[in-house]
Amino acid sequence: MPKTKVLLILESQGGSRRHVVDLIHGLDPARFEVTLIYGTSRMDKQFIEGLDDLARYARLIPCDHLVRPISPKDELAALKQVRCVIREIRPDVVHCHSSKAGIIGRLAAKLEHVPKVFYTPHAYSFQAPEFGGKKRVVFVGLERWFSRHATTCTFNVSAGERDAALAEKLDAPSKFDVIVNGIPDEPVPSRAQARAALGLPADGKVVGVTARMVEQKDPMTFARIAAAVTAADPTVTFVYIGDGPLEQDVHEYLNAAGGDVAERVRLLGYREDADAVVSAFDAYLLTSLYEGMPYSLIEALRAGVPVVTTDVTGNNEVVRPGVNGELFPAGDAEAGAAAVRRVLAEPPTREAVRGSYLDRFTADRMVDAIAAHYQGLGRDGGRNGGKSTR
Template identity: 35%
Template sequence: MKTKIVIISETIMDGVGKHIVDVISRLDYEKIDLHVIHSRDRLDYRFFKLKEDKADVVQFYEVPEMIREIHPKKDLESYLKVYALLKKIRPDIVHCHSSKAGVVGRLAARILNVESIYYTPHAYAIQNRTLSKSKYVLFVLIERFLARFATTLTLNVSEGERQFALNHRIGNEASLKVLYNCVESIWDQDQSKNVEAIGAIKLKYDIPEDDLIVGTVARLYTQKNPEEYIKIAFNICNATEHVTFLWIGEGEFLEDMKQKVKTAQLEDRILFLGHQTEIEVFYLLFDVYLTTALYEGLPYTLIEAMSSKTPIVASNVTGNNELVLPEETGYLYELGDIEEATQKLKHLIEQSELRDQMREAAYHFYKAHFTIQEMMKAYSELYL
């Protein structure tokens, strides 16, 4: 008899979406009967393709009322719909991803006495340093309650995230387990095709052939801290020639960032390119990866950067500091210290031999810990 599993997630985009799509794409459907409950709005192209590819083996259910924001009426409607679906499906395992599904899904599964209830936070909401004190206290209490009464096992994506949970008494040693995000190697793909694609990108965006590329892949919203990124980029552009910055991704701050760059008359050197589908090619184009994130779980983008042999300069926050080995695979800087970030990035830009050393070290670190085969082996053991 197959193991019946329900995955619940309000969002299936960005890092959370990549994680869920990667897992669903690789499960053994001779042993697993999978059902996926999701929202209507926060979905991306990878998920829509997955729905087509797996339509014959996976059941998908849309719950439009499940939204990111706190909304008592819609949250109640969302809970009732998820409860009804779980009661009908009668799963052996419910696995909830991120905060909203983590609340709605775990409560419904607990009331229905589902045997195994798993939760992957993908960074706790309370890691957000911009939260108001009232929201922080409320979210801590909710996470503690659910961890104790409605969770069989929490799967943290990094040791730092797990320690954060322990420090805030969200679960205990036995109820928290690290299961790293992992990816397929970008470097090991067909390079002949990528060389042509890289040339086309440079031609399309008028990037000088001899420019060094500092790249970022992220949504433009508060967590990713684009204001700090742009200050660092301004410093580098004012001090160094032949460097181009590329930010891949859309979001609420996209037009604002474009305007700031235009006002500084640096629109030819700091490019915000919005949504792109051939992300792997951009990673291979980057000479250095830069992230200024306020907080993380375990960012896929840094693992992808390492898998493409790209050294990293990153804010010293949970998740980032578990992936970057200082002075070996890249540099960490203290969040908010623009001068430190600028100096470390400038040093890496100017030292080609150092970049080459870090490229190889980053790739070896990825190979040792973050291949997709390792992640799926762990999921097979968990689910079966």
């Protein structure tokens, strides 16, 4: 039986990059022949360092014109390159990831008459609070047209993301399938090992996060929660792993908070081992304003660490209050501090937290669901609705 030829298209990095890399690693090479077109303007360190290994599993084609900013010149050049690749390899499937690749890739696939075209938004652009008014109308219009005219099926990483698509009437419900992110069940360091690696005390409670210091992640609410909790209990240490444009603002807030708050909240910057050292924490605190399906929460569950996070799309599909963590309203530092205190006082068992990861968020489940669609066995084929076959 001939292999199914799959062309993946990726511009963004971060969670989208991780999703695509895990997908490439997970697809059976006896059944699939994979090519990846990737943008070069925003490659992160992990992607760059993993290129040689990734080349063992897929043909890699860089595209310098696949960029995030709106640039008609670059977009036309990227479209031309993607069309040339499609003509060369004649894929059975084109699968586009995030907004920019979603527009260029799906248009190229439509113009070249590719049989199956799939799209994973990784959170729609119109869901971002900073996009309102005319911009939001444009984004919704683009998503609606491409879904209806150039997409076989959209894979949403959360039910909330799918519900947002249906609320905007992007397309018929049958054109969407929820396939949540998954990660491999790899071993992580012990709590003692992770704390030693981070330079943290072996005893005492530690609340931490691994996230960029950007508006979406709302690090100032993290800082306010940390100030409230440590003021009442100086034995608790807060840790923020990640950098970004709001780092200085957080530093200034903590220094102005008084007492020993600045000493109890450690800003450790970017770390390559962030997904592993999460095992140092007694609770994981993510204060996002919006999400698709954040990998960091899944990494915490894999390590057996309970999660305290905002009650927004994606987050509220990972966290089951009373089972693996707690939820609180976005931007509400007082409620967040109370939720942290509850989890530290009565933490769920590590087995219950890990069990919630194993039930839904393994890489095998994610890859199997997507592979079924590629081969016509998902919702389109009417056999298993995109569910895991393992």
